[in-house]
Amino acid sequence: DIQMTQSPSTLSASVGDRVTITCRASQSVSIWLAWYQQKPGKAPKLLIFDASTLENGVPSRFSGSGSGTEFTFTISTLQPDDAATYYCQQYESWWTFGQGTKVEIK
Amino acid sequence: QVQLQESGPGLVKPSETLSLTCTVSGDFSTGFYLNWIRQTPRKGLEWIGFVSSSGNAKYNPSLRSRVTMSVDPAKNHVSLTLHSVTTADTALYFCAAAVPRVPKAFAVWGRGTMVIVSS
Numbered sequence: 001d002i003q004m005t006q007s008p009s010t011l012s013a014s015v016g017d018r019v020t021i022t023c024r025a026s027q028s029v030s031i032w033l034a035w036y037q038q039k040p041g042k043a044p045k046l047l048i049f050d051a052s053t054l055e056n057g058v059p060s061r062f063s064g065s066g067s068g069t070e071f072t073f074t075i076s077t078l079q080p081d082d083a084a085t086y087y088c089q090q091y092e093s094w095w096t097f098g099q100g101t102k103v104e105i106k
Numbered sequence: 107q108v109q110l111q112e113s114g115p116g117l118v119k120p121s122e123t124l125s126l127t128c129t130v131s132g133d134f135s136t137g138f139y140l141n142w143i144r145q146t147p148r149k150g151l152e153w154i155g156f157v158s159s160s161g162n163a164k165y166n167p168s169l170r171s172r173v174t175m176s177v178d179p180a181k182n183h184v185s186l187t188l189h190s191v192t193t194a195d196t197a198l199y200f201c202a203a204a205v206p207r208v209p210k211a212f213a214v215w216g217r218g219t220m221v222i223v224s225s
Contacts, residue, residue, distance in 0.1 A: 034211035043200055043215035044151070049208055087151060091210040094166065095141070097151035 006098035019075040023088035032092040108132035110216035124188040128201030139204040144197035
C-alpha cells in the first residue's frame with residue numbers, strides 16, 4: 001500500500017491568509033494525486049486532480065503542485081466558506097487517502 | 107451530469123452480509139467506473155473497490171476476500187456486498203464515480219449512507 005501523510009492535521013488561519021497543506025507519499029505517485037474538500041455531513045468534493053489541474057467550477061484561489069512523493073495544496077486567500085477538512089488521495093496504485101487536514105477560521 | 111444515490115439497511119448484525127445499492131442518474135456509459143469508499147473516524151477514507159460499466163471489478167486487497175461488486179446497467183444500479191461483517195465495518199459508505207473526463211480521481215459522489223454493525 002502507498003501511505004499518504006498530510007501535515008498539519010489542523011490549522012487555524014484568518015480570512016485573507018494564505019494556507020498551505022503538505023501531502024507526502026510513501027513512494028512515488030508521479031502526478032497521480034487529487035485533493036478533496038469535505039464539510040461536515042457532506043461527501044468529499046474534488047478540487048484538484050493530476051496534482052495541479054483545477055476541477056471545473058472550483059475557484060482559482062485553490063491550487064496544487066508537486067510530483068513524486070511531495071505535494072502542496074494552497075488556498076491563496078482564505079475565505080469563510082473554506083472551513084473544511086481537506087484530503088489528498090493518490091491513484092498511482094489503487095487509491096489511498098491522507099488522514100485529512102482540518103482548516104479552521106480564526 | 108451524473109448523480110449518485112446510495113441506499114441500504116442502516117443496521118446489520120455481526121457475521122451477516124451487508125448489501126448496498128448505488129443508483130446512477132444520467133449517462134451510465136462506457137468509461138464509467140463506480141467506486142465504493144467508506145469513512146470512519148478511526149481509519150478515515152478507505153477505498154473499497156470499483157466496478158466498471160462493463161462489469162469489470164477490482165477490490166482493495168485488504169477487503170477482497172469479503173467484497174463483491176456488480177452492475178445492472180438496465181436499472182442503473184451498482185451493488186456492493188460485504189460478507190461476514192464485524193463492528194469494524196461500521197462506517198459511512200459512499201459511492202463515487204470516475205468519469206471519462208477525469209478518469210482516475212472521483213469527480214462525482216453520492217451523499218453517503220451510514221451503516222452500523224451491531225447485534
